[in-house]
Amino acid sequence: MTALRAVIFDVDGTLVDSERDGHRVAFNAAFAEAGLPDRWEVQEYGELLKIAGGAQRLAYWFEQHGTATGQARELAQQLHRSKTRIMRQMATDGHIRARPGARELIELLQSRGIRLHVATTGTRAWVEPLLRHAFGDPFDTVTTGTEVPVLKPSPAVYLDVLIQTGLSADQAVAVEDSANGVRAAVAAGLRCVAAQNAYTRADDLSAAVLVADGLDDPELVTWFGDHLV
Structure with a gap:
C-alpha cells in the first residue's frame, strides 16, 4: 500500500x-430578515440535507410550498446571499x-x-x-x-x-x-x-x-x- x-x-x-447549529440557524435568520414566516426545525432540516446545496435547498422548499419555479429560484438566490453573510458572521464570532x-x-x-x-x-x-x-x-x-x-x-x-x-x-x-x-x-x-x-x-x-x-x-x-x- x-x-x-x-x-x-x-x-x-x-x-x-455546522449543519444543525450553523447553517440551519443562518437560514432561519435569513428568513426572518426577509420577513418570511418559514422556519426550519432540527429534524426537518435533516430531511432537507438530502438536497445538496443551500440555494438548491431553498428553491426546493419554496417550490414545495407553492412558489412558481422561476420565482422560487430567484428568491432562493436572494435568501442564500443573506444566509452566507449571516453564516460568515457566525463563523467569525466563533459560534460554530x-x-x-x-x-x-x-x-x-x-x-x-x-x-x-x-x-x-x-x-x-x-x-x-x-x-x-x-x-x-x-x-x-x-x-x-x-x-x-x-x-x-x-x-x-x-x-x-x-x-x-x-x-x-x-x-x-x-x-x-x-x-x-x-x-x-x-x-x-x-x-x-x-x-x-x-x-x-x-x-x-x-x-x-x-x-x-x-x-x-x-x-x-x-x-x-x-x-x-
Missing part, C-alpha cells in the same frame, strides 16, 4: 458541527465549534508530517473564517465551492485538490461524514474514512474504508495510527 502523505477533510458535519476529536486528529497528523487539505463545496466567504477560528492555519490547501461550484457527489472538488497538490489519489485519504461526500471522494479515486454525525447515521457510507461514530471514535484514531508512516 502506498504510504499516506496527505489527508483531505470535508468541513460541514465533518470538521465542525469543532467536532470532538477534530483538533486532536489534526495535531496527530501534523506531528507525523502528514499534509492537511480541505475539499468543501461550502462558500469561501464563511469557510475561511470558520477554519481560522476553529483550527488556526493547519491546512496547506483549502478548495471551496467558490472555486469549484460543482456540488458533491461530483468528485470535482477532490480532483482539484489532487491537481493543486500534485498528489496521486493513492497517497491521500479523504475524511467525510455523508453519503454524497463519500461518493465524491471514492469517485476521485481516494480512500475515504467516514465520521458520521446525527444527521448522517442513516446514510449509505458503505464505500468508505471505515465508518466511525465521529472523529474521536477510537477505531478511527487507531486506523490513522496504523496508516501513518
